[in-house]
Amino acid sequence: MSKVRTNSVQSIIGVILQNMPSDAAITKIEYEGPMIAIYTKNPRYLLENNAIISGIVKSIKKRIVVRTDESIRKSEEDARKIIMRMMPKEVGIVGTFFDTALGEVTVEVKKPWILTQIEEGEEDEEVDDRERDEASSEVGIPDTGVGAHAQTQAHMQKQKQIQALIIDLIDSTGWKVRIRKASHITSESMKQVNYAKKLFANERYRLLRSVGESIFRPRLFESTEATLMTLGGFSEVGRSCMLLMTRESKILLDCGINPGASDPINAFPRLDILGFDLEELDAIVISHAHLDHTGFLPLLFKHGYRGPVYCTDPTLPLMTLIQMDMIKVAAGEGELPLYTERDVREVIKHTITLPYKTVTDIAPDIKLVFSNAGHILGSATVHLHIGNGDHNIVYTGDLKYGRSQLFDSASWNYPRVETLIIESTYGAKEDVMPSREEVESNFVSSINKVLMEGGKVLIPVPAVGRAQEILMVIDHHMKAGNMVEAPVFIEGMISEASAIHVAHPEYLTRELRQRILEVDDNPFTSEYFTTVEHSSQREEALREGPTIIMATSGMLEGGPVIEYFKGIAKDPRNKILFVSYQVNGTLGRRVLDGSRQVSLMSRDGKIEVIDIMAQVEKIEGFSGHSDYNQLMAYVNKLKPKLRRVIVNHGERRKVENLASSIYRIFKVPAAAPMVREAIRLY
Numbered sequence: 001m002s003k004v005r006t007n008s009v010q011s012i013i014g015v016i017l018q019n020m021p022s023d024a025a026i027t028k029i030e031y032e033g034p035m036i037a038i039y040t041k042n043p044r045y046l047l048e049n050n051a052i053i054s055g056i057v058k059s060i061k062k063r064i065v066v067r068t069d070e071s072i073r074k075s076e077e078d079a080r081k082i083i084m085r086m087m088p089k090e091v092g093i094v095g096t097f098f099d100t101a102l103g104e105v106t107v108e109v110k111k112p113w114i115l116t117q118i119e120e121g122e123e124d125e126e127v128d129d130r131e132r133d134e135a136s137s138e139v140g141i142p143d144t145g146v147g148a149h150a151q152t153q154a155h156m157q158k159q160k161q162i163q164a165l166i167i168d169l170i171d172s173t174g175w176k177v178r179i180r181k182a183s184h185i186t187s188e189s190m191k192q193v194n195y196a197k198k199l200f201a202n203e204r205y206r207l208l209r210s211v212g213e214s215i216f217r218p219r220l221f222e223s224t225e226a227t228l229m230t231l232g233g234f235s236e237v238g239r240s241c242m243l244l245m246t247r248e249s250k251i252l253l254d255c256g257i258n259p260g261a262s263d264p265i266n267a268f269p270r271l272d273i274l275g276f277d278l279e280e281l282d283a284i285v286i287s288h289a290h291l292d293h294t295g296f297l298p299l300l301f302k303h304g305y306r307g308p309v310y311c312t313d314p315t316l317p318l319m320t321l322i323q324m325d326m327i328k329v330a331a332g333e334g335e336l337p338l339y340t341e342r343d344v345r346e347v348i349k350h351t352i353t354l355p356y357k358t359v360t361d362i363a364p365d366i367k368l369v370f371s372n373a374g375h376i377l378g379s380a381t382v383h384l385h386i387g388n389g390d391h392n393i394v395y396t397g398d399l400k401y402g403r404s405q406l407f408d409s410a411s412w413n414y415p416r417v418e419t420l421i422i423e424s425t426y427g428a429k430e431d432v433m434p435s436r437e438e439v440e441s442n443f444v445s446s447i448n449k450v451l452m453e454g455g456k457v458l459i460p461v462p463a464v465g466r467a468q469e470i471l472m473v474i475d476h477h478m479k480a481g482n483m484v485e486a487p488v489f490i491e492g493m494i495s496e497a498s499a500i501h502v503a504h505p506e507y508l509t510r511e512l513r514q515r516i517l518e519v520d521d522n523p524f525t526s527e528y529f530t531t532v533e534h535s536s537q538r539e540e541a542l543r544e545g546p547t548i549i550m551a552t553s554g555m556l557e558g559g560p561v562i563e564y565f566k567g568i569a570k571d572p573r574n575k576i577l578f579v580s581y582q583v584n585g586t587l588g589r590r591v592l593d594g595s596r597q598v599s600l601m602s603r604d605g606k607i608e609v610i611d612i613m614a615q616v617e618k619i620e621g622f623s624g625h626s627d628y629n630q631l632m633a634y635v636n637k638l639k640p641k642l643r644r645v646i647v648n649h650g651e652r653r654k655v656e657n658l659a660s661s662i663y664r665i666f667k668v669p670a671a672a673p674m675v676r677e678a679i680r681l682y
């Protein structure tokens, strides 16, 4: 066996060396997770002659990344000085982060538009042509980010100049240079991610090599057989988790908890039924950052998983934010948290981020492509090619097939898809949302009624996704004069998530991206907004007079919203306004279903009874999920390719309805499995 392995690595190295002129000054060729890293003492040569790398990528069908040899890297201090000297002053450098495991430096700048189009070396990654076609045929798919407007001659000229600047920077510092837009406030979660990356740099370097060894181990079977085991989030919402097994590999898709369940058997994915060790897993793939998709992940590391986690770039800080918050919320309620910060840092250490639309090997017989799911920042549909691409599985994760203020509609144009796993949060026939205009006008008039009477509006929101959408809607309508002007108080975690949005504009709609990157019109820093940093400021928000308050958690399950809830609930002039899905069993759901009295456990363990005199309302249609019609329209788009559909992520009745509608209308077999089923896919 080991002989075969050596041969396969050697054949890759052979092809690379054969095609490499001696000017390239190659020092070593190694695995770096799913990529092949080519180290050079002469990065300028390979960057200026990028056709060499493209040629090799075509022939070996693997992603390649060019790395600088350690011997040419200047000290961080010297490199920083060089960058400060060489970059135009007006660009406003806010900070630099040196990732020593990769030899990469990220430069955060205030005004990236001064440098428009700064990405370099994109050709060095394998991109399936068919996937690429998809990218260009759909309007608004994020491209490289900065300066994605029409390719005028002047623009091309400018791009060339910037390309040259980047190459000069790499040449002078010996570090790969990346430019990123600095947020209006520093994101603590992004700092935590960087801290862990720095702390574990040596370990990460070694880890990436061993992950590569495992991915490119020789294949033993030429089979497209696959089995799906449902571990959570089937015929229910919460604890999304499933295992995909081929004869060759085992991949876990999502790993969440159910925030509405208290007993472990219903709150956590049923990994106990697997009958094998976590070490046997090849990879964990995360569709998006929400708790019901990532909340259990640190526990896997606590229990000994040491393999890779794949997600998109913004998903990493967002899930770190959500996981760290879960620890805080548990501590605040006097409960023992499920895991510690150490476990969350293990997740960061093992995470490999991938951009949308890039084909990546994650196991000997499985390739992965993420595409925009339209649900929250960085949310992805997961496209898995099994075997030689003969069996293609698309898992939608949470899906918004429709445009929102923040994101483009979900991608659908997959070259092939035989098996579709689709969510059905709104899978019932009656789950049809009003038009976007109607939704916003309902929202505005609902808030106006309360503010004009001098009341307060409390909007419980999940920190990530809906919160940013609602902020933009409020800002827009107050500015336009449609909504009564009033102070908007936002709890810190929401502002933190907004900062992560600003740092990843390439994942937002083209319009927003341009506002942030090209005209410095950051919609998250409106003059109406006040961020509540300390609990003492909460009193200010609750003082007499009309205000809007936005706080987490979105389902009234702990978090600062509870403090506001207590203050708001007793006055009939006030309103509790829900804008997101309320899971069964949560306090939010009970309030929404009409409870007029609820009991809460206070910090010192006493039971507190709260009478709800305030108005309660839910505005439908802001959801980051597709409604029934959008789900059906999505399946309709894929219909010609499909052999089977598996429906998940919905209450039993909704899942069953969507599955039967799909079968009845499209004549595609559709299943609505429960948790703990094994489904043969091929």
Ligand SMILES: [Zn+2]
Binding pocket: 288, 290, 375, 398
């Ligand atoms: Zn979600």
